[in-house]
Amino acid sequence: MEVETEPDDKVLRGFAGYGLKRAWLAVHSELTSALERFDLKLITYSALALIVANPGLRPSQLAELLALERSNLVGFLDQLEKSGLIRRSASRVDRRAQVLTATDAGREVCRKATEAIARSEEAMLGQVTQAERSVLTGALRKIETAAARLREE
Amino acid sequence: MEVETEPDDKVLRGFAGYGLKRAWLAVHSELTSALERFDLKLITYSALALIVANPGLRPSQLAELLALERSNLVGFLDQLEKSGLIRRSASRVDRRAQVLTATDAGREVCRKATEAIARSEEAMLGQVTQAERSVLTGALRKIETAAARLREE
DNA sequence: CAAAAATAGTTATGTAATGTAATTAAATGC
């Protein structure tokens, strides 16, 4: 006999990759909206936060930290510079290199944006206990490392 | 005195969103490469797997399950159909709708691709215990739900 | 029952993230 069952995605839910994508998509959307009023995107916020936390950082180091191609970083730094949040200055030890620093405005925007992000995160992680968060973070880190290792083989 | 410290992304690692993005990016890259030899992308594999698991599924239901716009699904179904992995047939209860079914070849490719994915997942999750995986999956699900709820407000 | 609203699949179009290749200038290594 025909049993009409509701279609579902159980077969995919067994894969961590699927859950990861679903969660990331939803989180990305929420965080993007949280950063809208600061005229920041997730990637420009990340760059700004790292420049604030690591004054004197060079673009190539930043690209390395954020795991993105140097060529892709250029435009994002352009945006941050045009908004007056960071400065690109010449390195005195390597004339090819630049030195990135946040402006006062950049540090201020970073502080406020970080608060907004933290609020969004709290709203999204509200049902996740501290113990679970710690497992989550650790597992994500392990997965990232293992996946990256697989890729570079 | 100047203490030259290595630049790092500690400030961002505190956010679940950052870890999520990093992990997803690495996992996406690995899974994409694992599916390459089947001429499948992550999204077409997902669609195929859901059609195999839910015979008779309609495109709009599939889009709903995969959380993507119907318009974006069209091209992916085109690819699967052109590869002979699925069939689109007319619904007999609703002349607007289509009914999706996998072909024999589709089921076979799905089976093999699923094995490949499972192997990749095992390699990526090797250092994550079963208990941790269970927490991970649950936490991702909670986060996805909470983030989606925030978005639709 | 006829008109209005909603739904299914599609097409067209725009945006954003990411990757690759090539260029220029400077530094490094042999």
Place this chain on the structure above:
DNA sequence: GCATTTAATTACATTACATAACTATTTTTG
């Protein structure tokens, strides 16, 4: 000193994803 490497950039292609509009139906409703 010359070949190689590195830093930042430019140009370009690809892919994922969102939005709006269109056609053919079905459903709702007055």
